[in-house]
Amino acid sequence: MEILINAILKLGKVDRRIIFLIIALVVLVPLMYPLSMPIRATATTQQVYDAVESLPSGSKILLSCEYSPSTKPEIHPMVVSFLRHCFRNEHKIYITCLWPDGQFMAEEALEEVAEKEFDVTYGEDYVLLGFRPGNEAVVKGIVSDLRKLYTIDARGNKVTDIPMMEGINRFEDFDFLFSGSAGYPGSIEWVQYAVDPTNIPMSTGTTSIQVNEIMPYVQAGQVQGILAGMPGAAEYEKLIDHPGIGTSGMDAQSVAHLVIVLFIVLGNLGYFIERNRKKRNRGY
Numbered sequence: 001m002e003i004l005i006n007a008i009l010k011l012g013k014v015d016r017r018i019i020f021l022i023i024a025l026v027v028l029v030p031l032m033y034p035l036s037m038p039i040r041a042t043a044t045t046q047q048v049y050d051a052v053e054s055l056p057s058g059s060k061i062l063l064s065c066e067y068s069p070s071t072k073p074e075i076h077p078m079v080v081s082f083l084r085h086c087f088r089n090e091h092k093i094y095i096t097c098l099w100p101d102g103q104f105m106a107e108e109a110l111e112e113v114a115e116k117e118f119d120v121t122y123g124e125d126y127v128l129l130g131f132r133p134g135n136e137a138v139v140k141g142i143v144s145d146l147r148k149l150y151t152i153d154a155r156g157n158k159v160t161d162i163p164m165m166e167g168i169n170r171f172e173d174f175d176f177l178f179s180g181s182a183g184y185p186g187s188i189e190w191v192q193y194a195v196d197p198t199n200i201p202m203s204t205g206t207t208s209i210q211v212n213e214i215m216p217y218v219q220a221g222q223v224q225g226i227l228a229g230m231p232g233a234a235e236y237e238k239l240i241d242h243p244g245i246g247t248s249g250m251d252a253q254s255v256a257h258l259v260i261v262l263f264i265v266l267g268n269l270g271y272f273i274e275r276n277r278k279k280r281n282r283g284y
Helices: 002-012 016-032 043-053 069-088 100-113 136-149 187-198 208-219 229-239 245-281
Strands: 060-066 092-097 126-131 176-181 202-206 226-228
Touching: 016 245, 043 069, 043 176, 043 202, 043 226, 043 229, 060 069, 060 100, 069 092, 069 100, 069 176, 069 202, 069 229, 069 245, 092 100, 100 126, 136 187, 176 187, 187 202, 187 208, 202 208, 202 229, 208 226, 208 229, 226 229, 229 245
Parallel strands: 060 092, 060 176, 092 126, 176 202, 202 226
Antiparallel strands: none
16 A cells, blocks of 8 residues: 555656657557547537438538638547548538638648548539628628529639539539538528528538537528537547548547646545645644
8 A cells, every 4th residue: 555655746746848748648659549439429410411401412511611720629620521421422522711721721621531531523514613702791792692602613713614603603502501600700691691591401510619600500490500619520430430640639639637626636635645644744
């Protein structure tokens, strides 16, 4: 028993630099070698998956990217998994961006999925329309007259020359919308100015901190499910049976939290043991 007590006291006095090193290792190792910890999809994540699965093959899906590098760890794995799911089901993907950085994020996701994993052709199976300034005015423009807003795509091609743009003139010509949103403008603006007036079904993926703002729309049936932060991304990866950075990120986060709690417990145990020893030495 005395050996255990002495070990706890020593661990409670470990140099903080060693603690930082241990935390760094327990974060890095799961990112490099995923642990595949058990993941159970929540009802809202399952809703998103089911909504996409219910679409007939060849459906026209509008994907809107509203996030930047600062929120990439949470939103990007969702967008990547969503693209995988859609290409696997042979849907047509049209990508718009309400944020300037969203276009770069979309290009990176397309490079990872469309260009490396699937036998799909730009202009026939997917197109990156890109960013347009104007916030919710862009949403209104897509609803009323998309071709007036987009005359060329993000790669400089005329929209009239892109085969898959035939028959696409306004928001109502799409079958489904997915918004990868980190804030304004984003999911809420899509609901208010596009989805409600047209009844086109929509799902979304957001940062964890934004979930409470979107949940009322999910509960009201205006949004079909939500991917909530990195846990939502990991759950979606589980559902499509393709673990990625969301899964490894949750592994790293879970192990890091466990180690931090362990150090807190050991530190407190060491404090109380040492305090009791001092009391005994003083004759209390």
